[in-house]
Amino acid sequence: MTPTALRRSYVESTPRERIAALADPGSFREILDPFARCSSPYLAEQGVVAQRDDGVVVGRALLGGRDVAAVAVDGRFLGGSIGEIGGAKIARVLERARDGAFLLLDTGGIRLQEANLGLLAIAEICDAIVALRERAPVVAVVAGRVGCYGGMSVAAALCSQIIMSPVGRFGLNGPEVVEQEAGIEELDARDRPAIWQATGGVRRVEQGHADVLVEDDLDELARALRDAFRASPNRERLSLERLRNRFAQEAPR
Amino acid sequence: MQRIVVERSGGVPVTKRAHVGAVASGNLEVLCEPPAEARATIVVSTSVDGFEPVWRATLERFLERYPIAAAIEINDFGATPAMVSLRLEQALELAR
Amino acid sequence: MVEMLALEGRWNSRAADKAGRLASIAFARNGKILDAGHIVEVLERLIRPGDRVCVEGDNQKQADFLSRSLAAVDPERVHDVHLVLSVLGRPEHIDLFERGIARKVDFSFSGPQSLRLAQLVEDGRVEIGAIHTYLELFGRYFVDLTPNVALVAADSADAAGNLYTGANTEETPTVVEATAFRNGIVIAQVNEITGVLPRVDIPGSWVDAVVVADRPYAIEPLFTRDPAEIDDVAILMAMLAIRGVYEPHRVRRLNHGIGFDTAAIELILPTFGESLGLRGEICTHWALNPHPTLIPAIESGWVESIHCFGGELGMERYIAARSDVFFTGPDGSLRSNRALAQTAGLYATDLFIGSTLQLDRDANSSTATRGRIAGFGGAPNMGSDPHGRRHASAAWLALARGEDGIARGRKIVVQLVETFRASGVPTFVERLDAADMVGKAGFAIAPVMIYGDDVTHVVTEEGVAYLYRAANVDDRRAALAAIAGVTPVGMERRQERTTALRAAGVVAFPEDLGVRRGDARRSLLAATSMADLVRWSDGLYDPPARFRSW
Incomplete structure (x- = not known):
């Protein structure tokens, strides 16, 4: 038995490898690659070395023949945080997308070093997702080591569909933030099973907060992504009406 | 944060661009490009101060072992010399 | 029978002493079962000033209920204890010295407490007998460091005091054997007492009392x-x-x-x-x-x-x-x-391979660095050539030396290290920090983990140095320098020397071994x-x- 020989791991792949493996072979065209040297101008003055793509890979790709926007956040760089440049890359590519978009989200949310600029960027991203999903699918994949937290969890929740793996985690506040704000009685950020039980892929799909659960396998993910694009592009999610309905169903009488 | 530049003239130019690694703890990003003139230039930005002699020795040994001409940029987050050498070799493999 | 012999006086004083001590804790003992509520009082009565006490601290399991209880005794009653144990790894082990309960220690490893131990030494609150290899310490349990009292840990016991130690038997048989058969006292903390044990790891007749701990023994x-x-x-x-x-x-x-x-x-x-x-x-x-x-x-x-x-x-x-x-x-x-x-x-x-914190130019290896006294665990025994070995194997004979028909093989001892550690600190140094500890902290000799003359190979990201093939000390040092990267030791490498050593098979770079770095x-x-x-x-x-x- 060779469990790993049988699969190609999403977790083990770099953001560019992930897009290349999920899109139609050879179809990905990156916009503003590292050699464009569009990195954050704010980090150096705070003593932080910048990554040349600002931790965000964007471009156009074909997905089952559709011309879509491809986005991958690099969880390795500053926890996959979204700053002004990386956020603008995502927002612009979504605004120009033709037949939909897929976002590979491995992000802790707003980049603290860029504070409000990251916040504004995420607002733009949310705006672009809502506009695009009216006419084409916008699919989020949350299957990396960091998960998807903070402002970007709102962006993910606005997508037409969310695909997760058991490794992925999805929530508004990261475990450390919950522990800090609500106390260790509420959540011990080192209690990994508790974290995955609350925010992990298996749980999120059970709850209906995410739609599809797949293993940590690029081939399985590629299939799930194509299936998601075939599903209704206008699936309603995170609308006020839906939340009211849920509340009516779940609230104790 | 510290900036270190190492240069050496001559050498065989690399033909392609290559990008490897990431600015993550213990890791580094390497950008390698064909040079404008026949020399190797390595520009390092590192988050850890005080290791300039180690950087210079590491990069000079790399250029001794591989006498190339290239414009190389390194963005480092506390990688060991072993990791630096390995990433440079990975980049070179893609760029030659 | 035992009591009769005890009365005979000078040849049976240990047995008499043991009987007296056990009698002093009768109030808390019901058969072999000790009342956990009285454990501190029991230890105060059992342990005499100056006693050698083993509080079982292994690499993995810890008799932590008993060590916590020992740290709670009255230092007026129990003091100047000589602690003998493999791993001085619990915070309360250090507390024993800070509270004046213990005075001297003989041990092998102190990993998690290495900083506090160094501080105790600095403050003159502990006397270190020696930092042993495991086998050396176990050997001394049967010669001159036999415990008067052993406080050990087991998973479970039955009413007869038989112990089940399960996967983590570790040191228990050795400690109990040394203590029990020299009229010492053996107390075992257990997670539970059951009717039928899964198997008996320690016979009840070697155990004087068992006590149910407040929580399962600590293990990481x-x-x-x-x-x-x-x-x-x-x-x-x-x-x-x-x-x-x-x-x-x-x-x-x-x-x-x-x-x-x-x-x-x-x-x-x-x-x-x-x-x-x-x-x-x-x-x-x-x-x-x-x-x-x-x-x-x-x-x-x-x-x-x-x-x-x-x-x-x-x-x-x-x-x-x-x-x-x-x-x-x-x-x-x-x-x-x-x-x-x-x-x-x-x-x-035939082979030991492991890492270390420092290697000098002669491949002496140590994990003792300034401000830390960590000890070495298993590496010094396994990372040494047993000169008395007789049986041959291909690997052992591959390093054979000697002549005139009297050749013998050699253990392969490999140090596997990156030239620099993650903190940017060089692994290869001109002088071990350990060398500066001689004469301080009661160290008669430098706390070296593996002696250079036992190290046969050093592997770094730069290549392999086959030290055992070096013709002389100079070649040995040059071989090490050739793979020591840009550390102080590695900066001494010279191109021609390295080329000659590669040709002679004393140094191999990845390309010599068919290893592509890119792979x-x-x-x-x-x-x-x-x-x-x-x-x-x-x-x-x-x-x-x-x-x-x-």
């Missing part, structure tokens, strides 16, 4: 390495170790230290090793803790046997289901024994995550919570 998963944290450099070094040492010397019987680089070796056996056709040729018999990272190699048919020093949390069901490989009892659970596994590691294995990638790992290890084990491995990402 020390040998679990998450494959997610193995980097490309570790994989490169693993490839060099296999191609440069294991393959040419046909190393079948071995021990691995703990570390991500040795974990990388374990994880590339089923991939890289398999591609070299080495299955069955190397790495078949191990003296090793149950490393989860060895699961893929076991499942791929690489491993014939593993004898363990102790257990590893989460590996219980896997081991029970693989009794062809592990040493298990009729109940299915692992039986470990540090004294015997160390003996196996010293005499019956050193995580995709070579048979498992890249804890979840992969669980899959390889068919769900039998159950990683502790802190290692789970699901």
Whole structure:
């Protein structure tokens, strides 16, 4: 038995490898690659070395023949945080997308070093997702080591569909933030099973907060992504009406 | 944060661009490009101060072992010399 | 009968003393069962000032209920205790000295307490007899360091005092044997008392009393390495170790230290090793803790046997289901024994490979650095050539020396190190910090982990130095310098010298061994995550919570 020989791991792949493996072979065209040297101008003055793509890979790709926007956040760089440049890359590519978009989200949310600029960027991203999903699918994949937290969890929740793996985690506040704000009685950020039980892929799909659960396998993910694009592009999610309905169903009488 | 530049003239130019690694703890990003003139230039930005002699020795040994001409940029987050050498070799493999 | 003999006086004073001490705790003893509520009072009555006391502190399990209770005794009543134990690893072990209960210690390892121990030494509050190898300390238990009182830990006991120690038997048989058969007193803390034990690891007649602890004994998963944290450099070094040492010397019987680089070796056996056709040729018999990272190699048919020093949390069901490989009892659970596994590691294995914090130009190795007194654990026994060895093996004979028909082989001792540690500190140094400790802190000699003359190979990311092939000290130093990177030692390397040493086979670079640096990638790992290890084990491995990402 060779469990790993049988699969190609999403977790083990770099953001560019992930897009290349999920899109139609050879179809990905990156916009503003590292050699464009569009990195954050704010980090150096705070003593932080910048990554040349600002931790965000964007471009156009074909997905089952559709011309879509491809986005991958690099969880390795500053926890996959979204700053002004990386956020603008995502927002612009979504605004120009033709037949939909897929976002590979491995992000802790707003980049603290860029504070409000990251916040504004995420607002733009949310705006672009809502506009695009009216006419084409916008699919989020949350299957990396960091998960998807903070402002970007709102962006993910606005997508037409969310695909997760058991490794992925999805929530508004990261475990450390919950522990800090609500106390260790509420959540011990080192209690990994508790974290995955609350925010992990298996749980999120059970709850209906995410739609599809797949293993940590690029081939399985590629299939799930194509299936998601075939599903209704206008699936309603995170609308006020839906939340009211849920509340009516779940609230104790 | 510290900036270190190492240069050496001559050498065989690399033909392609290559990008490897990431600015993550213990890791580094390497950008390698064909040079404008026949020399190797390595520009390092590192988050850890005080290791300039180690950087210079590491990069000079790399250029001794591989006498190339290239414009190389390194963005480092506390990688060991072993990791630096390995990433440079990975980049070179893609760029030659 | 025993009492009669005791009355005879000068030849039986120890037995009389023991009887007297036991009588003093009769109030808290019901048969072999001690009332946990009286444990502090019991220890105050049992232990006399100046006694040698072993509070079982092993590499893995800890008699922490008893050590916490000992730290709570009145220092007016119990003081100047001479602590003898393998691992001085619990905070309350240090408290014993700070409170004036203990005065002297003989031990092997102090990992988690290395900083506080150094502080105690600085403050003159502890006298260190010696930092031993495990076998050396165990040996002295039977010569001049026999405990008067041993406070040990077991999983469970029955009413007769029989003990079940399960996977983590570790030091218990050695400590109890030394104490019990020299009229010392043995108290065991247990997690529970049951009617029928799964098996008897320690006979009840060797045990004077058992006490149910307030919580199960403390134990940490020390040998679990998450494959997610193995980097490309570790994989490169693993490839060099296999191609440069294991393959040419046909190393079948071995021990691995703990570390991500040795974990990388374990994880590339089923991939890289398999591609070299080495299955069955190397790495078949191990003296090793149950490393989860060895699961893929076991499942791929690489491993014939593993004898363990102790257990590893989460590996219980896997081991029970693989009794062809592990040493298990009729109940299915692992039986470990540090004294015997160390003996196996010293005499019956052909190779030890492990990491260290500092190596000097003569390959002397130490983990004692300024401000820390950590000790060495298992490395010094396994990382030494047993000069008395007689049996031959291909690997042992590969390093044969001697002439006129009287040749003998040699243990392969490998130090596997990156030239710099993660903090940017060089591993290769001109002088060990340990060398500056002589004369201080009661060290008669420098706390060296592995002596340079025992080190046969050093593997770094730069290549392999075959020190045993060096013709003289100069060549040895030059070989080490050739693979020491840009450390102070490595900066002394000279091109022509290195070329000559490569030609003579004293130094090998990756290209000499057919290893392409670019191939050193995580995709070579048979498992890249804890979840992969669980899959390889068919769900039998159950990683502790802190290692789970699901």
